[in-house]
Amino acid sequence: MERVAMKVVTCSAPTNIAVVKYWGKDDVALNTPLNSSVSVTLHQDQLRTTTSVAGSSSLQSTRLWLNGQEQSINKRVATVLREMQQFAARVHGKADQETRQHLHIVSTNSFPTAAGLASSAAGYACLVAALAEFYGLSEAHEEFPGQLSVIARQGSGSACRSLHGGFVCWQKGEQADGRDSIAVQVADDKHWPELCAVVCVVNDAAKDTSSTTGMQTTKATSPLLAYRAQHLVPERVKTMEKAILERDFDTFGTLTMQESNQFHATCLDTTPPIFYLNDISRQIIQLVHCYNAQAGRVQAAYTFDAGPNAVLFVEEQHVQELVALVLHCFPLTSGMPIKSSIAFDRTSPSALLTKLETSSDGERACKMPHFPNSVKMVYVSRVGGGTRVLSADKALVDAVSGEPLPSNNDN
């Protein structure tokens, strides 16, 4: 029997790093946030999710593969599928044949899953983008502005921010049904070309509290979270957006660090307390403050999400020395794997080290940390664009059989 090629679309999506943090849901069912947040979209050259969607009336059921392993369709994926199909039915007038087809969804990350690199934001953004492409839907649809944002948000809150490139604000919104709780671009990926992000993957034995359960516990038990969300974040969002528009690294970096610290402070104020930073995270924080102290200005800024990995923001002219400093303080005995769009020499930053060791961060004399094998991977990334539609040759699924293609892992 001759088999007909099925419809296959493939998209990729970036990760994003919040610089004004989201922690705590306003409405659990709608997945709306207690406060607005602001993020930077990282370039897909280093960190990305790729997802193919294949559909055909010949498929027997909807199935999902992540990084080569078939997964059951969890509740959040099911919600995204249902919402996208309903959206398609509304846009196209009524449920057509396509929206009733079963799908095969195949997704891979360009980075190790266990690294704690917030794959859910890129993953759900990519799923929404691929389904939108499959069903012929657009985020900019006149009648339903922000609908893709609303659906991505229901997969994973921060996923709505990964739909866009550049700098993005996820607005808390005012409507009871959450329809205006959507991600809006503050500036595109060409706006601040010098800005780089150095992602330091920290070795960590402990299993972290999942962000879903963590933020529920914090909301239920931390009096500081409610105060922060209501009284501090609205002003901080304005300050951050202005700093981004003005490419004001000093304000951007200072507030990024304060936001990271205040988010982790509310985790610590939780009962029982939640710890995402470990002693290596703390060493990186103190190293950045010392680095800024010797420079006499904010030249690098750290931020940490729900795990010990650091993301360091730095402008291009300082990337080389900052990465050299990280490699010096946290050497990997087998040689540090770096994935970077910028070339590095790996010489020791001796002049910088001398300067650092005679500095103080205002409180303490700077003492260079030395913790071999505690940072296991470094990614250096620029600000990048939003979700992309890829060509057919990038498909992760066989258009005839509907099965995942064998080599569908691109990390």
Added chain:
Amino acid sequence: MERVAMKVVTCSAPTNIAVVKYWGKDDVALNTPLNSSVSVTLHQDQLRTTTSVAGSSSLQSTRLWLNGQEQSINKRVATVLREMQQFAARVHGKADQETRQHLHIVSTNSFPTAAGLASSAAGYACLVAALAEFYGLSEAHEEFPGQLSVIARQGSGSACRSLHGGFVCWQKGEQADGRDSIAVQVADDKHWPELCAVVCVVNDAAKDTSSTTGMQTTKATSPLLAYRAQHLVPERVKTMEKAILERDFDTFGTLTMQESNQFHATCLDTTPPIFYLNDISRQIIQLVHCYNAQAGRVQAAYTFDAGPNAVLFVEEQHVQELVALVLHCFPLTSGMPIKSSIAFDRTSPSALLTKLETSSDGERACKMPHFPNSVKMVYVSRVGGGTRVLSADKALVDAVSGEPLPSNNDN
């Protein structure tokens, strides 16, 4: 030439552990706090400061020895000396001969100075108590109630709480001159005889930020601290006092842990952030939550001050198993030094361990930590009394020569 024995008085003072935390000064010169705090006075059998004051017109200058080393008179000691002399002059009508004499002050701690056991509270309380005895002054003086508290506070804020035994509230006060910012006993040291404190001294390489500079930085930069001090602590003080009066361990323990965590949260919200907890502190915190989870109630409570050492509150019937658990998880290869008023057997708590390993703290399955040589000393203490006047044979100074006695270190 025949030499006449000079007047020598000797006092001892306890340490205290705050269960509602003090962090941040309202008025730096007066050393008044941003909020009231509540503490437990620990028994002097384990942790105490002893101070002798000798005075004579034959002494050439006022001198100070701490733990066998002569020290210069710092600003805070000078303030306490001046204020005590002015108080004596007011009480006794005018400056008599005694208040113009030079003094030799000799002080020792019963614990290693470098252990980070908040020696300043006991130290300044003991200095004030010894000077009060020397000048014949009393805290209960009718005309000047709380005057010793006011003076001790100017040496070190928490020192005023160490003047009293039992459970103590240091009231923020209302007066501009700080005269009502004094320590008041909530309940005496006989009130809750079952309550014990297990002090775990944690090995730490890093030098911590001093609490004096730390609290100034937090006040200047943390928006969460101001909110906490104004809006959260007043209610927490009331709840804590009630829990103490009712010997309600569940409320006492829950709030003690929340207070510790919220204090450290404000340290993390500081720019640059201040870290006092390290990975071992975090392991102890999670161990206590697991211990409580297997018990199905709050049976132990941790609190941490400006360093990584843990103080664990527990009622007497559970001291044995809690200490055994700490020794099991944090063994000292050379054998753990314990200073305790309670006898221990050092058998492994195997039944408890089995129960723990099948528990969860609500979030995570309990996994027993194993970090040899990370807790270097354990003190087990009951609630104790306030400052004491000691007999002449306990003097640390030679009444004839005015020199420190050779063996004046009692740890």
